[in-house]
Amino acid sequence: MRKKTQVADVNRSLYDIKDKFEYSFKTDGLNEDVIREISAQKNEPDWMLEFRLKSLGIYHKLDVPPWGPDISGLDIDNIITYVKPKTDLNVTWDDVPEDIKNTFVRLGIPQAEHKYLAGVGAQYDSEVVYHSVQENFRKQGVIYLDMDTAVKEYEDLVRKHFMKCVPPSDHKFAALHGAVWSGGSFVYVPAGIKVEIPLQSYFRSNAPGAGQFEHTLIIVEEGASLHFIEGCSAPKYSVNNLHAGCVELYVKEGAFLRYSTIENWSKNMYNLNTKRAIVEKNGTIEWISGSFGSKVSMLYPMSILKGEGARSDYTGITFAGEDQVLDTGTKVVHAAPYTTSNINAKSISKSGGVSVYRGVVRVLPNAHHVKSSISCESLMLDSDSRSDTIPVLDINNDEVDIGHEAKIGRISDEVIFYLMSRGISEEEARAMIVRGFAEPIAKELPLEYAVEMNNLIRLELEGTIG
């Protein structure tokens, strides 16, 4: 088959290459001793240990959500809660052990860092193995560190914000996260600083049957701006893995933050991730989200528009294939007047895959002159697949301007015929239609990610023509 001209082809097996399962320390299961061990390993301040223990208590009290996809296949009690890779944090790739480094090279991380990123964090299982930020941004006061280091070096700042946006009491997996979190990135952009090129953290899970609980905390001060990219992948194992990360974003007055994610977890992964932003006056949060992997995803990035004139844009695409249930969407709380939200959600399902858009737009009584526009489009590639749209509007103010549209469609035979009549094969015709459907999302991604997304779409579609 002919390949794209300018880009190397991505092979699915790239994500599936397993490194030998090696570690310097790990903990199985979940109890107070395990938490104490993790905290001791990390040499954390006491308040963090107390926070973990308090979260564990909350975890035991909460039930799993009564709604959403079936997650009964997840055996949390027997999950490996903490896997410390056989290396410490490194500041040059040369110091990262060869096999781990090769994994990230295959994923293109050091190459991307060299070409178009202002800083990179790379996490392998529970710990960050590499972190760096360009000198000129560091000089301007930009902090980009692995979370564990930040807890020690910027203790006050972290303590003030850590799980204040997403408290452990939010839901069972937030509590779990509070108890066993490890790794992740901390970003602080001082007032007025514009970080023109993106920072990227990549989370790679290698250990079978393990959980990944990275914590990302980003503070963008007044008038500052940042584009943060998050990537994730894991090789496929026969046992189930869990990802219960937490992302907390603080967007201050007049600040701008774009948070882009390309999630490509293996199909044995339960992706129960929590992401939330608090946006102050005239601040903007933009969520760009591509979800391709995992067995089950429950992911609803939330924006709390706290200050007047705050804005949230959500642009998301999910692609659910065989045995996948991707239940995603976004929540917006309009908590102040003159706040705006735009939601553009697209989903593709094929081979029995289930895509669900689940979202909430809530307008609080005081929030007048709110504007919100919601568009959900889904494309089903065959009759075995499913797509649902569950948008909830909870509007408590009359002076609002809210628009909602939903479209569910299939690829028509007429369109396929049209493309084939121009000499394009049926397989390529389908891929072209699907890529076109995803184009509004792809064009929001950095080029390399758009290319990766298109390749993922192609891979998902390969061999679908009987």
Add this chain to the structure above:
Amino acid sequence: MAERFLVIKDLHVNVEDSPILKGLNLEVGRGEVHVIMGPNGAGKSTLANVLLGHPKYEVTAGTIEFEGKLLNDLKPDERAKLGLFLSFQYPEEIPGVTMENFLRMAKIAQTGESISITKFNRILREKMDLLAMKPEYASRYVNDGFSGGEKKKSEILQMLVLEPKLAVLDETDSGLDVDAVRVVAQGVKQYRSSENAIVIITHHSRILEYIQPDYVHFLIDGRIAKSGGPELIAEIEQSGFAALQSQSGRA
């Protein structure tokens, strides 16, 4: 005809189990322009679609041969690669795929040869100029939000870029204003050569004011009821299809 270019023999076609073409015979030679006229429901669009191999149209008997190759079992893309082209009556919209990308991919698929983005862009611009299309067209999504006239122009643009050996124009002149018909006709004239052939399917004669056909056929109730030269067009304009239908004994 000296050379067998397109030969359709005793073609029977069903659509959803009902017979539409009932023994159609047609030969088109290289360098010729044929016009097929007929009333609504006679099978004109069926003929266009079956030539390109639309899966909904089932050939129950008969053969379609192009340059000596039997087309019956070939898929639409295989037929396109042999040099067939259909200008659709109702072109499909492909949101998210730009005209330029789409056409470049189609060109590469047909020729099997890579062509650089810049080189292709040059060719595309040249053809767009012929059709008085603004440069922005190239970066618009295929037919997405196009007016009726723009869609038909887009079909002719595709024809000019893909350079097929046989172009079938299905009602390309319908729904167009006078200016658009003239532009489309100019595009067709540009394409016309001794090396290729054109089959124009239409139920009125507007486009024929600009393009002089070699042969005219009346398609009535699934068969070619009458064939002749351009003089037949005047006959239709005077007496209409009803007269022909009663002439051929199946009204």
